[in-house]
Amino acid sequence: MTIRLVTDSSADLPEEWVREFGITVVGLHVVEEGDRAVSTAAVTPDELSAIYQELLDDPDCTGIVSVHLSRDLSRTWESAADAATRFGGRVLVSDSRCAGMAFGAAVAQCAWAANNGLGLSATYELAERICRGASTFAALESLESLRRGGRISAVAALFGSALAMRPIIVLRNGSVDLAAKARTTTKAHERLRALLRDEVGRGDVLVVVHQHEALERAREMATEIRKETPFPERVLVVDFDEVLAWHLGPGTVGVSVTDLVDTAFPIPPVSPQDDD
Secondary structure (H helix, E strand, O other): OEEEEEEEHHHOOOHHHHHHHOOEEEOOEEEEEOOEEEEEEOOOHHHHHHHHHHHHOOOOEEEEEEEEOOOOOOOHHHHHHHHHHHHOOOEEEEEOOOOOHHHHHHHHHHHHHHHOOOOHHHHHHHHHHHHHOOEEEEEOOOOHHHHHOOOOOHHHHHHHHHHHOEEEEEEEOOEEEEEEEEOOHHHHHHHHHHHHHHHHOOOOEEEEEEEEOOHHHHHHHHHHHHHOOOOHHHEEEEEOOHHHHHHHOOOEEEEEEEEOOOOOOOOOOOOOOOOO
8 A cells, every 4th residue: 555646747747756665746737828928727626636546546646645836835735735635635735935956855755755655644744744844046147037937026026136146035935036147148047056065964965966058057057066075876857847848947056965865865867858
């Protein structure tokens, strides 16, 4: 008897991880007009309800933990909470209060623990605990994409674009804050690595470098971070999913840091990504 994990595509989980741990990923939506993306949309309660029902129809599935993008950034958590009311306590929904592999790595660890016998309530509590310690930093080329998507105020966007500044944001506990700024992309990435030193050095963590149309810079970032940790094999490079990419804009390099709660957790290798 097994607890199953459900999440959304903003968790940025590599396909290798999804297969390895048996995670169900539901895609967030990009809204297009013609051939141009103009907005994004959350998953609906009915979409999630259908997924929960299909999983629970399997007699080996005794419950579901559904972990999603911060409720301050998307209505997906609300949709999941709505859908969960239809299943009499067999589905527990967690607000990650973060984005990207900051919570994707938490979902994977929970799926692994559940596959090894962890029960429904304990799996939910583990997801809550890991996500509370997770964070994502990102060096953007500008704040325009976040402003356009309504994720940061016009005042902050103006501040970030002043004098062609490159902003560095941090997403932690549900809020997006401006952590630093720099005059060039190179300087921004140097500041990003400096901000990460305490995060990476705090103990056993998984580090994921994200990118959107900046693969070479992401690889360089990963190489530098690996030099500063005794566990270079725990530093991976993955793409931002299309929804996060739309909000963050081209040229963005981000880094997620998530606690590794059990060093026996097997980290599946990620296939090398193609150049942009």
